[in-house]
Amino acid sequence: MTTIHNLGFPRIGAQRELKLAVEAYWRGETDRDRLLETGRELRARHWQQQADAGLNLLPVGDFSWYDQVLDTSLMLGVIPPRFAVTNDTHPVDAAFLLARGRASGLPPAAACEMTKWFDTNYHYLVPEFQAGQSFHLADTRLFDEIIEARAQGHNVKPVLLGPLSFLWLGKSHDGEFDRLSLLDALVPVYQQILERLQALHIEWVQIDEPILALDLPSAWQRAFESVYTRLQLRGLNKLLTVYFGPLRDNLQLACSLPVEGLHIDAVRGADEIGTVIDWLPDYRVLSLGVIDGRNVWRADLDTLLDRLEPLHERLGDRLWLAPSCSLLHVPVDLEQETDLDDELRSWLAFAVQKLDELAILGKALDHGRAACAEALTRARAACNSRRQSPRIHRPEVRQRCESVDASMTQRKRPFGQRIQTQHARLHLPLLPTTTIGSFPQTAEIRQTRRRYRQGEIGEAVYHEAMQAEIGRVIAFQENIGLDVLVHGEPERNDMVEYFGEQLQGFAFTRHGWVQSYGSRCVKPPIIYGDVSRPAPMTVDWIRHAQSLTQRPVKGMLTGPVTMLNWSFARDDQPRAETCRQIALALRDEVLDLEAAGIGIIQIDEAALREGLPLRRGDWQAYLDKAIEAFRITASGVVDETQIHTHMCYSEFNDIMPAIAAMDADVITIETSRSHMELLDAFREFEHPNEIGPGVYDIHSPNVPKVEDIVTLIEKAMQYIPIERLWINPDCGLKTRDWPEVEAALRNMVSAARILRERYGAERAG
Numbered sequence: 001m002t003t004i005h006n007l008g009f010p011r012i013g014a015q016r017e018l019k020l021a022v023e024a025y026w027r028g029e030t031d032r033d034r035l036l037e038t039g040r041e042l043r044a045r046h047w048q049q050q051a052d053a054g055l056n057l058l059p060v061g062d063f064s065w066y067d068q069v070l071d072t073s074l075m076l077g078v079i080p081p082r083f084a085v086t087n088d089t090h091p092v093d094a095a096f097l098l099a100r101g102r103a104s105g106l107p108p109a110a111a112c113e114m115t116k117w118f119d120t121n122y123h124y125l126v127p128e129f130q131a132g133q134s135f136h137l138a139d140t141r142l143f144d145e146i147i148e149a150r151a152q153g154h155n156v157k158p159v160l161l162g163p164l165s166f167l168w169l170g171k172s173h174d175g176e177f178d179r180l181s182l183l184d185a186l187v188p189v190y191q192q193i194l195e196r197l198q199a200l201h202i203e204w205v206q207i208d209e210p211i212l213a214l215d216l217p218s219a220w221q222r223a224f225e226s227v228y229t230r231l232q233l234r235g236l237n238k239l240l241t242v243y244f245g246p247l248r249d250n251l252q253l254a255c256s257l258p259v260e261g262l263h264i265d266a267v268r269g270a271d272e273i274g275t276v277i278d279w280l281p282d283y284r285v286l287s288l289g290v291i292d293g294r295n296v297w298r299a300d301l302d303t304l305l306d307r308l309e310p311l312h313e314r315l316g317d318r319l320w321l322a323p324s325c326s327l328l329h330v331p332v333d334l335e336q337e338t339d340l341d342d343e344l345r346s347w348l349a350f351a352v353q354k355l356d357e358l359a360i361l362g363k364a365l366d367h368g369r370a371a372c373a374e375a376l377t378r379a380r381a382a383c384n385s386r387r388q389s390p391r392i393h394r395p396e397v398r399q400r401c402e403s404v405d406a407s408m409t410q411r412k413r414p415f416g417q418r419i420q421t422q423h424a425r426l427h428l429p430l431l432p433t434t435t436i437g438s439f440p441q442t443a444e445i446r447q448t449r450r451r452y453r454q455g456e457i458g459e460a461v462y463h464e465a466m467q468a469e470i471g472r473v474i475a476f477q478e479n480i481g482l483d484v485l486v487h488g489e490p491e492r493n494d495m496v497e498y499f500g501e502q503l504q505g506f507a508f509t510r511h512g513w514v515q516s517y518g519s520r521c522v523k524p525p526i527i528y529g530d531v532s533r534p535a536p537m538t539v540d541w542i543r544h545a546q547s548l549t550q551r552p553v554k555g556m557l558t559g560p561v562t563m564l565n566w567s568f569a570r571d572d573q574p575r576a577e578t579c580r581q582i583a584l585a586l587r588d589e590v591l592d593l594e595a596a597g598i599g600i601i602q603i604d605e606a607a608l609r610e611g612l613p614l615r616r617g618d619w620q621a622y623l624d625k626a627i628e629a630f631r632i633t634a635s636g637v638v639d640e641t642q643i644h645t646h647m648c649y650s651e652f653n654d655i656m657p658a659i660a661a662m663d664a665d666v667i668t669i670e671t672s673r674s675h676m677e678l679l680d681a682f683r684e685f686e687h688p689n690e691i692g693p694g695v696y697d698i699h700s701p702n703v704p705k706v707e708d709i710v711t712l713i714e715k716a717m718q719y720i721p722i723e724r725l726w727i728n729p730d731c732g733l734k735t736r737d738w739p740e741v742e743a744a745l746r747n748m749v750s751a752a753r754i755l756r757e758r759y760g761a762e763r764a765g
């Protein structure tokens with residue numbers, strides 16, 4: 001019998017029940033018992049769904065109130081003292097306290113840091129270690145949930161984040177020390193956990209060590225051997241679980257560790273399956289993650305079976321099947337997407353459907369393909385229609401992509417020359433002031449958009465309301481004295497969705513939510529087909545804004561790399577190809593804005609850095625394609641047109657040459673939280689173009705003081721010549737309130753005036 005199992009199921013609930021329950025609890029609208037009850041209901045439902053699909057082993061420990069790494073910290077007693085968590089603190093409240101810096105009835109404290117979980121759009125809470133950190137078994141939830149699942153009649157496999165990945169993902173605030181030095185204290189607690197599992201007669205435990213898909217220093221590689229040797233326990237089988245990429249230089253290590261089974265990501269690491277089988281001792285289980293846990297496409301079961309049958313022949317019952325990684329990263333259930341047309345829907349599989357795919361594969365291996373002929377026929381028909389559909393494959397898009405040549409990725413003259421013509425055209429003062437694009441999205445704006453969507457108000461009324469808002473935003477900016485204005489983005493719900501909805505090749509779900517962090521979920525668009533732009537997307541709004549003022553209004557677009565990285569992308573062509581299609585569609589928008597008289601166009605690339613591959617050796621290939629896509633979008637304009645880009649993260653140090661290679665005339669970035677220290681990168685690598693280092697943190701409601709902004713800019717002047725500096729906030733203002741925005745921007749403009757007075761007159765040109 002082929003064992004089919006799952007590494008983790010989305011916990012948010014098909015209707016985001018977890019989010020709603022948690023937020024209601026935070027607002028004090030429900031009590032803890034009600035919250036705990038919702039958790040139990042969700043777990044029960046999800047286990048049942050997995051059992052109904054026919055899985056042999058169900059994950060336990062994948063449920064979390066906020067984040068599974070945070071749960072591991074709580075289980076191991078890694079709780080920074082500032083949170084004053086005591087034995088009386090309910091574990092749920094402890095989790096919220098660490099995650100949010102507050103919880104009901106407890107004193108506030110600075111929340112734990114959050115960061116991206118590998119290359120997904122999920123964010124985890126960073127474990128905080130202190131020198132001499134001790135560990136102890138501080139939480140029994142895992143064991144309780146095992147008992148809970150068994151009481152419902154399920155065969156379970158507890159899931160643990162492995163000790164090395166846990167240490168790797170954490171950081172120390174007590175100065176730098178070698179996290180590996182904590183192993184001696186940590187391993188005994190893992191031993192204790194395993195003993196408890198053994199006492200519960202657990203047969204298999206899944207120990208996740210995703211860091212085996214990363215470039216690891218040799219000390220960390222060596223540590224694997226000693227740790228896993230110490231974690232051996234008779235009767236308790238360990239499934240060492242790696243995902244998010246191939247093993248590469250960690251392959252032999254992973255195959256040789258003293259565990260009873262190994263799970264590999266057989267989607268991203270498909271090429272390694274043979275080598276893994278060669279290296280794996282022949283009594284061990286090999287779990288192949290053949291169903292893509294990172295994407296929403298229905299699997300090609302025929303092709304998978306072609307590959308799996310010989311392996312099954314060879315490995316017999318030692319072959320297990322699973323999704324490539326936890327299904328946390330895909331939406332819950334396609335059945336709810338009744339608005340999608342049947343054809344498009346037939347191409348997709350969400351978490352529940354992926355379980356069915358696993359079950360079909362298992363059955364076909366055990367009983368022959370004839371035993372599930374009908375299901376295989378349906379899957380085949382869907383794959384064939386996807387391969388051939390004219391909605392997906394559009395020769396004109398393909399031809400245009402192939403016709404891209406070097407001239408399309410190149411501005412006409414180099415920056416040094418074109419900036420002169422831009423200055424001559426724009427007449428901006430020294431230290432020009434601007435904002436990043438959005439202004440507060442008031443309840444009224446959101447309501448107007450919602451009513452328009454739902455058909456309660458017509459197009460004309462909607463347009464008038466948005467134009468009125470744009471008028472107010474323009475007048476406001478003139479009034480407070482900003483130099484380069486924006487229209488404020490009132491018509492945009494989301495910077496990717498807004499464009500995706502107007503492009504061909506994108507689809508949107510109603511309930512396709514995926515957890516981003518804590519109670520926050522995102523609904524990524526699905527890029528299913530060749531991308532094109534049927535009509536201009538932003539031109540009318542920006543033209544209207546420009547008609548209201550003599551000052552330059554900046555056109556505002558989301559860049560191709562960000563569009564791609566924040567969507568579910570096609571798996572039937574390289575990502576770079578999809579990115580290039582988007583780039584060409586956006587290039588047309590840029591040119592239409594220029595033709596409409598817009599002299600400055602900003603192309604946001606918030607997610608460019610996020611898309612970096614996990615292995616450094618793969619970075620350059622990604623960056624080359626990303627930069628090329630950006631340049632295709634940006635380079636069609638005349639030299640007098642000024643191209644801006646904006647990025648909200650700021651750790652550029654390692655990719656400076658790529659940032660410079662984007663060749664944007666102006667780049668605005670986040671720097672205020674680091675007090676401009678991030679600009680160090682600009683000292684070491686001389687960035688030639690103009691830069692707007694954000695002068696205040698828009699994530700905080702605090703109004704920045706004029707003197708503080710002045711000081712920050714003077715600090716920036718140590719890195720970048722004043723002639724090349726802009727003054728702007730860190731990011732868009734859509735989450736803020738008007739009174740804060742007004743006070744903050746007034747101070748920003750005052751600071752600019754003080755500095756102009758102090759350091760010079762008009763800018764050259």
Ligand code: GLN
Nearest residue numbers: 436437438606648732733
């Ligand atoms: N132009 C966008 C805004 O101001 C940029 C948002 C972002 O960088 N995430 O909202």
Ligand code: ZN
Nearest residue numbers: 647648731732
């Ligand atoms: Zn930003």
